[in-house]
Amino acid sequence: MIKKYIYLLFLLVGTLLSCSEPQENEEKKKGSRTDSLKKELQEAETVKNTYYDDLASIMAGTPPATDTFSTLIQSKAWQSYSQNIQKTWQNKSSKFDILKEWALQELAEPNKIDGGCFYPFAGADILHTALFFPDFKSYYLIGLEPVGSLPPLLQMSEEELNEYFASLEKSMYHILNLSFFRTLSMKVDLTGKRAEELNGTIHLLLVFLKQLDYKIIDIQPMAFDVSGKFVPVDTLSKQAVRIVFSPHENPESAKELYYFSADLSDAHFDEQNHLYQWLQKQPISTTFIKSASYLMHKNYFSHIRSFILNKSRFVLQDDSGIPLRFFNDGNWHIQLYGNYTRPIALFKDWYQKDLYDLYRHEDIKPLPFGIGYKYRKGESTLMLMKKKK
Secondary structure, three states, X not given: OHHHHHHHHXXXXXXXXXXXXXXXXXXXXXXXXXXXXXXXXXXXXXXXXXHHHHHHHHHOOOOOOOOOOOOHHHOHHHHHHHHHHHHHHHHHHHHHHHHHHHHHHHOHHHHHOOOEEEEOOOOOOHHHHHHHOOOOOEEEEEEOOOOOOOOOHHHOOHHHHHXXXXXXXXXXXXXXXXXXXXXXXXXXXXXXXXXXXXXXXXXXXXXHHHHOOEEEEEEEEEEEXXXXXXXXXXXXXXXXXXXXXXXXXXXXXXXXXXXXXXXXOXXXXXXXXXXXXHHHOXXXXXXXXXXXXXXXXXXXXXXXXXXXXXXXXXXXXXXXXOXXXXXXXXXXXXXXXEOOOOOOHHHHHHOOHHHHHHOOOOOEXXXXXOOOOOOOOOOOEEEEEEEOO
């Protein structure tokens, strides 16, 4: 009986204490996204699971940290690939340094915001996203290409390895040399048609993250269930993937990359769509748009266009993104970089006379690199839109 009274006494005290807690403690209970990522990082380190990072290293042509792939790195297929891809990256490193230096000066303000970076029509281009916005914790990329599956490198023959690495190298050509992916090429390069194992964006996402000197902590297949909840699933699928990674020089600063395979036309992306609803809840502060086929110039991409305008505090884009007229409502400050004459011949119908005129009357800042469809230095267009408070 005494034990019962003691129990009731403790229960009463506990209840009174919990009721007296200030309401703001609820925010502490929820925890921040950063705290959650740190905890996840610590748990992954405790498990000592380095397989994902080792696999990504092999795919990027760099020696892994452990001996999991010790036999594979002795193969002629990998050694040849490693030599070729490292030479390619070394040749491009000076341009990447210019991009990073430019971002330090011109994108300092959006990089200071503890939000997320949204990149529609991205394909697997985490490369430019991370170069321009290295301080973000979360990146949201969307493309039509499937996620794909991880390559079973340890089970592949020398011939299969040769085919896989040759195809992987070829799939990077346009993004490294022209700064964008060609849609038609991706339909071949990233769907298993060139090499069966090269079947989605996961391959290039991991390569780019490793080449940018990130450590891969975890790879989580994701999908929306029938109720619309975004949940982990057992195997990589077409729909989505979440990659947790961290800088080698700051291993406690975990980041996350979400890639979705999705159609963003109005018929598939609206307020009833699970992806739309989930993205609305994310802390997106900046949108990056490049080489987007001028899709948001068309009426049937109005939903994604409105989503970006409503959600973003900053928009960094070339002329293939949202037409200038949608930023001329008095709510945006516009900073122009580089040059604008007209689109390439393939997209000649999307010429913007108002943008042409603005480039001849406004204060234009130089752009020390080439990017987008007009990828040669001195020909490229870039705009930073900042929403007025």
